[in-house]
Amino acid sequence: MSAPAAAPVPTPTVQPIIAAIGIGKSFPGIRALDGVDFSVLPGEVHALVGENGAGKSTLMQILAGVYRPDEGEILIDGQPVVFDNRRDAEAAGVSIVFQELSLVLQLSVAENIFAGRQPVGRFGLIDVKRMNREATSALAPFRLAVDPRDQVGLLSLASQQIVEIAKALSVRARVLILDEPTSSLTTTETERLMATIRSLRDRGLGIIYISHHLREVFEISDRITVLRDGRYRGTWRTDGVTEQEIVAEMVGRAFQAVSGPYMPRAFGTESALQVEGLSRAGQFADISFTLHEGEILGLAGLVGAGRSELAQALFGLTQPDAGTMAVEGHRVRFRSPRDAVAAGMGYLTEDRKQAGLFLAMSLAWNVAAPNLKRFSAGGFMRDAEAREVTETYMRQLRIRARSVEQKVIGLSGGNQQKVLLAMWLATSPRILIVDEPTRGVDVGAKAEIHNVLLDLANQGVAIVLISSELPEVMHLSDAILVMHRGRVVARFAGGEVDEDEILAYAAGVGGAPIAGAASHEDMA
Amino acid sequence: MTDLTVPQSTTARRGPLWLVLRKLLEVRELTTLLFLILVSVFIALRSPYFLTPDNLKAIVLGMSTTGIMAVGMTVLLVAGGFDLSVGSVLALGGALAGWLIVAGLPIPLAVLIGILVGPAIGLANGLLVTKVGINPLITTLGMMSIVRGAVLLIGGGFGISNLPQEFNNLGQTVILGFQSPIWVMVVLAIVGDVLLRRSRPLRQAYYVGGNERSARLSGIPVDRVKIWAFILTSTVAALAGVLTAARFGSASVTAGTGVELSVIAAVVIGGASLAGGEGTVLGAILGVLLLQVIQSALTLLDVPLYWQPISIGGVLILAVGLDAISRRVRHLDGRA
Known part of the structure; x- marks a missing residue:
């Protein structure tokens, strides 16, 4: 202590x-x-x-x-x-903006702000003109360039976040609770939100x-x-x-700093994953790299730079239009994730709730999902073995759950992420793609996940790390590729680059230093 | 590292009885079984005839067709699909076999073709749902109509009657006191239950139904699992059709009309969810039995025939409603 x-x-x-x-x-x-x-x-x-x-x-x-x-x-x-x-x-006067946005994407900005308490005119019909007018004044303090008639689903996430705040404030709030308001925002969007929060504070609001x-x-x-x-x-x-x-x-x-400096590590000379000229229209183009055994390759870039799309193509979820891939020297073409898993690859998606986990199922069943062969004999499941292995991971990764029978939906974000990690660790992958492995995860769990990744690399697993957190990328990566608009715009060896330089390349102003990230246009 | 201990469960403090009760309630089949026992006791008190061997045999025979189909439908619902065309496929299986026999084909071959029409239709359903991307409701609704039309084309307005006794034996032979369709149901139900619980291929159905995207990323062949579930469902429906034709000695063109709804209702009463990822064959069979018992009760208690659909619908909504409520309670419990 x-x-x-x-x-x-x-x-x-x-x-x-x-x-x-x-x-x-x-x-x-x-x-x-x-x-x-x-x-x-x-x-x-x-x-x-x-x-x-x-x-x-x-x-x-x-x-x-x-x-x-x-x-x-x-x-x-x-x-x-x-x-x-x-x-x-x-x-x-207490208003809360939940972590998951509660907007109805199909409705207009004004309809969302006044959901359930729209101003009504004669005959009890909604007074649309008045509603739009009031929405405009509700949005005025935020200097947000949207029309109250715009459909919310077409706005950027940051704008949606601001609409949500305007909605929360429109009930004459004196205390505003913001729960993880920036978890899905880009740097620029975060800056804009911060400015908004400061101006609200200066108006005398209490903000949590x-x-x-x-x-x-x-x-x-x-x-x-x-x-x-x-x-x-x-x-x-x-x-x-x-x-x-x-x-x-x-x-x-x-506690040591979560993302310390890069510690040079030795890694293998054998190629684990070699990619040549991989392209997919509208997503990424001409991607080439060689990932060695035990090496961690960081993919830096802004949201929408094509990193997750690249990962999905590497894992066989989508098909590239051009280019080649080789796993351990053998040319491969994955028609589905099944092929990729069979070739020794694992993929921790950034979207763990929607596409990674089985929320309504137990820890043990989740861990078994990509390991059905391992946990079966003669075509029949050996559930006891799956439970034992899951228990081992529960201890090793310090997953906070009542038992391996508990449903994953009841776990916190960090523990869910660890379950996802356990699923793929149990496959004994030789190549692991991890997409935003610590998003929405607290500092303690974050350091633990970093250590697991480093351990894996030291055991010879080749890792592709996608993260929007530059300190994380710089801390872990033996090599860094920076992507911008679907292309690799810079390559660095681990430890030879600083945050500002990566950010500059990621924002498409390669080399030249940028002030903050204000010049960056969102590409998402 | 000791500061992250898991807090003591408060349920443990409420004593072992509570714990046992909760565990039991989590096994969905037991809820259905409890329901079944309550209904049976109620009927037995009112009608002395209910618990006689003859009536019980009639109930089991009466449920056999639906029961056989429920085995396939359970797997399909677990995988997140469902099939409205089973009633029509049932009719086609019987009509085709009968028509071929009348046309002079050897009986074993006619029976085989009658059954094999099932997998063919299931494959079509599966491909339309997975590869073309039409939703299961529309696909199987369309297939239901198409197949029923095919039955009418083959059977004419009146169906095919006076089938040879050799064929009828398939559905009329009595073994150890029970007619053959009952045995087919029992065997299919036991095999199906064990395989769905324990076998690796069918375990995949739970993952596909639980979260299709996660299943795909876990390397589970999502489309293939779904297609096979459709094939299985149609196959047992066609088998049920052949047995039904043999049992009655004729293939009616209206056989199985509306049966898809009782099959789906029974499977859902037995614990499956239309959202996929849940359900067992045992539960589904209990669901079928429950519906059959209620039907028998209505007859024994001289309730007008028209109350049957009303009671089936009522039981379905009641069972699923109770489950939804208990689920909400458990969900609150699972919160960290």
Whole structure:
């Protein structure tokens, strides 16, 4: 256990807009929150951090009226209140933007903002003109160039995020809860959102900001509260504490930086995967590289640069139009992922819920999915063996679940990601493609996943790493390819490049340094 | 590393009885079985005839056609598909076999062709769904109509009657007191249940139905699994058709009309989900039995015939509704 970080700040003297005192909440099998204090002052951004399963979302759902606490009380302007549902909380000025956007993509911006409470005119019909007018004024503070009549599904994710915030604010919110607002945004989009948050703060709103990105937290917040295992660890002024101290509080042990510098590693000379001139119309063009045994090849680039599309073609999910692939020196053409799996490849998709896991099934069944041959004999499944192997991975990867029989849907994001990792580790792959392996994963799990990848590489597994987090790419990769608009625009050896340079190439302004990422046009 | 211990389960604190009860409720077949027992006790108290061997035999024989088809339909629902054309395929299997026999073909060959029409139609359904991409509802709705038309073309308006006794023996032979279709159902149900639970090929159906995209990325041949499930479903439907024709000594052109709905209803009552990824053959057979028992009860209790469809629909909605509620409770429980 590490020494505590700088002493937590004393209770503020300004009256908080909302304060939660001694909150406790249990679900069957889980003590989700225990004695948690939390408050938000007018005109501050208060960040809430903690590992997956630390209780952040539960606490926010209590503040937003979704759950009722078992113990403790909530004060609004110093007066105790009880929220029976979200509407009560909204009436008290507490509005939440959930991690998963709750917009109806087929409807217009205005219809989304006023969902369920559209202004009505004569005969009880929706007064469209008035609704659009009010939507325009609701969006005005965000300087967002969209028409209220635009269909939400056609907007970029950042714009959708802002529509969602406008919707949350349109109920005259005084406290705005943002749960992982940047998890699907590009750098530029994140910048724009940050500016929006600052202007809201300056207007006197209290903002609760939940994020796994400590860098963002330190950039935007005034105070930081840490939860660990459902318990309150303390609240600090952001300018009085360091990133390391916060991480130590979150994980409960002294902690090296998650993505340290690149540590040179020896890797093999045998080619594991060789790609020549691989192209697929509209997605990527003329991709060539050689990946050696035990080497980690990082693919850097912005969202929409074609990295995931390339990965899908490598794994046989789509067919390239041109170019060749060779696995361990043998020419291959995968007509389906089945062929790729048979050739010793594994693929951890970025879309773990929709395309990676079987959420309604148990851990053991998930791990068995790509390993049906391994866990069967004479055409019959050996479920006991699958359970044993899954238990081994549960211990090794420290997957937090009640048992291997628990359904994956009940696990936190980081633990789900570890299950996905276990699925593919069990296939004993010789080549592993990992796409955003630590997205939506907390720092503790992130470091563990990094270590697993490094271990695999040291055992000779060749790894293609796709990540939007440059520190991660730079920390792990023995070689880095930067992609821009479907093409490789730069190649570096591990450790010979810095973040700014990669970012410049990724943004298509190769070589020349760029200020922030403001010049980048979103290509998605 | 000790700070990440898994919290104690509160269910454990509620004592072993609660735990056992919960485990039992999670086994869906037991819910169906419980339901079946309750209904049976109720009927037995009202009608002394219900529990007689003759009536029980009649119930089992009555469920055999639906039961045979339910084995295939379960696999298909588990794989995330479903098939409305089974009723028409049943009629075609019988009509084709009968027509060929009347035309002078040797009986074994006619029977074989009658059964083989099943896999042919199943293959067509499977290819249309997977390769062309038409959804199963539309594909099999269209196939239902096409196949029924083919039956009418072969059988004319009246079907094919006066089939030879040699053929009829297939559906009328009594072995150990039970008529042959019952034995076919029992064997298929046992084999089907074991294979669906334990065998590797059929395990794939759960993954395909559970999450098609994840299954594909896991290297499971999604299209092939679905096509085979359609083939299996149609094959047992055609087999049921041949047996039905033999049992009655004639192939009716209206045989199996509407049976697709009772088959799907029974499979769903037995625990399968239209969303795929769940279900067992044992559960489906219990579902078929439950529907048959209710039908028998309505007859014994002199309830007008028209109440049958109403009661089948009611039981379907009740069973699936109860399951949806218990699922919601369990889902809340599974939350971390």
